[in-house]
Amino acid sequence: MSDCLFCKIIAGEIPSKKVYEDDLCYAFYDISPMAPTHFLVVPKAHFASAAEVTEENAPVVGHIYAVIAELAKEMGFSDGYRVVTNVGELAGQTVHHIHFHVLSGKQLGSFN
Ligand code: 5GP
Numbered sequence: 001m002s003d004c005l006f007c008k009i010i011a012g013e014i015p016s017k018k019v020y021e022d023d024l025c026y027a028f029y030d031i032s033p034m035a036p037t038h039f040l041v042v043p044k045a046h047f048a049s050a051a052e053v054t055e056e057n058a059p060v061v062g063h064i065y066a067v068i069a070e071l072a073k074e075m076g077f078s079d080g081y082r083v084v085t086n087v088g089e090l091a092g093q094t095v096h097h098i099h100f101h102v103l104s105g106k107q108l109g110s111f112n
């Protein structure tokens with residue numbers, strides 16, 4: 001999508017600090033971290049949010065979770081981590097290209 005921030009990051013048109021990349025997804029550090037380690041994982045194929053997951057595009061979501069599990073091992077998140085995806089205004093979604101926040105390195109607060 002031409003006017004999508006994360007599509008531009010995936011294309012390298014906007015710089016980012018890469019964590020991981022393969023044919024299906026791209027992971028990069030959040031510009032405004034909410035934990036000592038905070039990165040985002042996005043599918044390379046654009047869709048807006050978890051509300052647009054279908055039987056067709058669901059495999060990339062499973063792939064992203066497998067990538068996150070592997071990165072968590074490699075990065076030593078043995079004490080735990082959180083994976084979050086915000087959907088829509090009430091959840092505070094600001095970028096409308098589905099992304100999975102991965103947070104670790106401190107005790108994370110409970111939801112309210
Ligand atoms: P959301 O609020 O949509 O769930 O999360 C969007 C995330 O993208 C935010 O945590 C925000 O800090 C991050 N973000 C926004 N613009 C940029 C950017 O240009 N580069 C990077 N690396 N992260 C960004």
Ligand code: ZN
Pocket residue numbers: 001004005006007008046047096097
């Ligand atoms: Zn996009």
